[in-house]
Amino acid sequence: MSEFVIDPRVAAQVAEHRYPLLFATISGAHLYGFPSPDSDFDIRGAHILPLHDALGLWPDKHDTVQVSGIRDGLEIDLVTHDLRKFFGLMLKRNGYVMEQVFSPLTVLTTPEHAELKSIASQCLTRHHVHHYKGFFHTQWKLFEKERPRRVKPLLYTYRVLLTGIHLMRTGEIEANLVTLNNEFRLPQIPDLVARKLAGPEQSTLPEADVTFHESECQRLLTQLEAASDASHLPDVPTGSGALNDLLVRVRTGLRSQ
Structure with missing residues (x-):
């Protein structure tokens, strides 16, 4: 795969996200290796709800953020999930979120994203x-x-x-x-x-x-x-404890510096 160059319009869309992001990567045709000239950019990732929203009565109201539209001529579709929802999907047989975690087309990353990749390998079954x-x-x-x-x-x-x-x-x-x-x-x-x-x-x-x-x-x-x-893959994921620990640390602000 050739070196991925982030389109400034994609980077700007990610930078405007209403919540801090653990990571944001490109999915869809660009990730799959066959984008045509009019393909849109599918941005996927995980965001971090503040404690006020995460612990309130309506956390589900904020657990998915979706923004679609045209930005300076570029069609962009952004979807992110709060960590709790995203990690829950990782513990199910959901290939989409695994492909998002491991996507080499990285728009935004953090030390916790690197940790998440390691844990994700323990969630494949x-x-x-x-x-x-x-x-x-x-x-x-x-x-x-x-x-x-x-x-x-x-x-x-x-x-x-x-x-x-x-x-x-x-x-x-x-x-x-x-x-x-x-x-x-x-x-x-x-x-x-x-x-x-x-x-x-x-x-x-x-x-x-x-x-x-x-x-x-x-x-x-x-x-x-x-x-x-x-397959030698396990029948059940083994990374649930590590995901829970990462969720608590990120949510309470004990993140890597």
């Missing part, structure tokens, strides 16, 4: 396979129902299958499809990525190619299930 299988079925249904067929949901389908297989085999999160294909070497991926990068977002696929891609995705789904069965 073989049951994360259900997240990736579910995401696969969602993306494939989207691809199937559209006419003409778009390259974008097909790339998302391949990406989620390869990320899931890689996780089950290695215990590590890798969300970039181009990087993953250095391992899997699927000959169709470079062409699909090139179509997407050429833009616009509505890049289409010849109908004659659909049968091939359906067969390939079913083959990879079988590999994902087999990788899950053979």
Whole structure:
């Protein structure tokens, strides 16, 4: 992956967040390795509610912050969760938040973010396979129902299958499809990525190619299930205590200097 340069408009959006942030990273097509010229920037992260809000009657009112819009011509979608909610999602089979924690496209980081990455490795389980299988079925249904067929949901389908297989085999999160294909070497991926990068977002696929891609995705789904069965990942996360300790320290102001 080439060096990530933060767009000043993205940095400005993060800097204006109403709460302090533990981290903010880029997700979506930029993380997955195939942003087209008109792709928006998906900013994800974890914010820190002050004690007044966290301990009040309505903490849920503030546990998610979402800002979407156009900033100086750049489409930005920002979503962050308060630490308590974010950490809770990490203890479930939620691949999205894990990919956000480990995203190398970092807009804002802290010493606690580095600590969180270490703890996150203790929260990965073989049951994360259900997240990736579910995401696969969602993306494939989207691809199937559209006419003409778009390259974008097909790339998302391949990406989620390869990320899931890689996780089950290695215990590590890798969300970039181009990087993953250095391992899997699927000959169709470079062409699909090139179509997407050429833009616009509505890049289409010849109908004659659909049968091939359906067969390939079913083959990879079988590999994902087999990788899950053979995985050395634990059945339950082991990082809950460390997450709780980090939450208490950050919430009470005992943060790293």
